[in-house]
Amino acid sequence: MSYHQFAYIYDQLMDHAPYDKWVQFTTEIIKRKNASIKSIVDLGCGTGEITSRLAKLGYHVTGVDYSIEMLACATEKVINHKLPVNWIQQDIRKLSGFHQIDLFISYCDVMNYITELNEVETVFNHVYNSLSPNGLFIFDIHSIHYAEERLMNQTFTEVTDDLAYIWDCEQGDRQGEMFHYLTFFRKENDHYIRFDETHHQHTYDIKVYEQLLKKCGFSKIQFYRDFSLEKAFLSENSERIFIVGEK
Numbered sequence: 001m002s003y004h005q006f007a008y009i010y011d012q013l014m015d016h017a018p019y020d021k022w023v024q025f026t027t028e029i030i031k032r033k034n035a036s037i038k039s040i041v042d043l044g045c046g047t048g049e050i051t052s053r054l055a056k057l058g059y060h061v062t063g064v065d066y067s068i069e070m071l072a073c074a075t076e077k078v079i080n081h082k083l084p085v086n087w088i089q090q091d092i093r094k095l096s097g098f099h100q101i102d103l104f105i106s107y108c109d110v111m112n113y114i115t116e117l118n119e120v121e122t123v124f125n126h127v128y129n130s131l132s133p134n135g136l137f138i139f140d141i142h143s144i145h146y147a148e149e150r151l152m153n154q155t156f157t158e159v160t161d162d163l164a165y166i167w168d169c170e171q172g173d174r175q176g177e178m179f180h181y182l183t184f185f186r187k188e189n190d191h192y193i194r195f196d197e198t199h200h201q202h203t204y205d206i207k208v209y210e211q212l213l214k215k216c217g218f219s220k221i222q223f224y225r226d227f228s229l230e231k232a233f234l235s236e237n238s239e240r241i242f243i244v245g246e247k
Contacts, residue, residue: 007069007070007073008073010046010047010073011073014049017108023050023053023054023057025227025242026050026103026105026138029138029229030103033246035103035134035136037059037102037103037136038059039062039101039102039103040054040060040101040103041061041105041130042064042105042106042107043064043092043105043106043110044064044111045070045074047070047077048071051063051085052078052085055083055085061085061086062088063087064088064090064095066092067089068089074087075087092123093114093119093122093126094126095123098130099130100131100132100135101131102132102136104130104136104138107138108140109141109142109203109240111140111141112141115201115202117212120204121212124213127216128216128218135247136244136245136247137213137245137246138243139242139243140242140243141204141241142239142240143240143241144203144205145238146237146238146240147176147178147203148176151169152171153170153171154168155168155169156169161187162187163186165183165184165185166183167180167181174202176202176203176204177202178201178202179198179200180198180201182196183195184197206223219247220244220245221243221246222243223244224242225238225240225241
């Protein structure tokens with residue numbers, strides 16, 4: 001998966017993403033846990049929208065992403081707003097260099113890009129070992145129902161004056177596995193440039209994530225749905241599931 005060109009249109013594509021809801025959810029969990037949080041690491045931070053918002057609230061924030069291009073966009077934002085954010089280019093499956101972190105977050109279904117269970121476990125282990133005592137880990141995933149009913153075997157399109165895309169989502173061989181095939185047409189001067197992206201995601205049953213978290217040492221694991229701040233019955237029509245674990 002290459003983000004070389006995708007990174008520079010990402011914010012335009014995500015213009016209506018509920019970033020403030022992710023931030024609100026994070027701060028509310030911190031309050032409810034009565035946690036003393038100073039340092040936050042945002043895994044798969046992308047162009048830094050959530051990272052920079054948390055920095056504005058006074059947290060010491062580090063954004064981690066595999067894409068240099070995404071981090072370049074993120075860096076430009078914080079420079080413009082004079083925010084003290086650290087950016088690190090790393091594959092989160094090989095996370096290293098973090099110690100005594102109070103909170104790790106990973107939003108916008110980043111964890112669904114970790115498609116193999118052994119690699120999910122590796123990420124959980126790295127996070128656990130990097131947390132301070134009583135530190136928190138919050139991440140979200142797509143529900144299997146949402147992936148199967150709303151994404152898989154669907155085609156999505158959008159056309160604006162300077163950007164158009166065709167997005168085909170195909171079901172993989174395993175439950176919860178999907179492949180996204182995207183074709184973009186971006187206007188530059190008086191012509192359009194085409195480029196293509198292929199994204200591979202896999203979401204698992206919440207019990208699988210719970211078992212792996214417990215195996216890595218996490219406790220007090222809680223589940224929330226669709227930005228709700230109440231622990232709720234995870235009905236079949238849940239779209240986004242939030243998982244919270246404590247060291």
